[in-house]
Amino acid sequence: MAFPGAGVDLPVWGEAFLVVTAVLSIVFALVRLLRNRRRDRRR
Secondary structure: OOOOOOOOOOOHHHHHHHHHHHHHHHHHHHHHHHHHHHHHHHO
16 A cells, blocks of 8 residues: 555554455444434434
8 A cells, every 4th residue: 555655664553554444434424424324304
C-alpha cells in the first residue's frame, strides 16, 4: 500500500495502524449515518 507523503520503507505496524484507523473511521461514519436515519424515521 502506498500513501502520498509517506516513506517507502514503512514498518508493518505502521501500515496496520493506518489500515485500522481508516476502517474505524469509515465504520464510525456509517454508524453515525444509520443512527441519523433511524432518528429521522422515528420523527
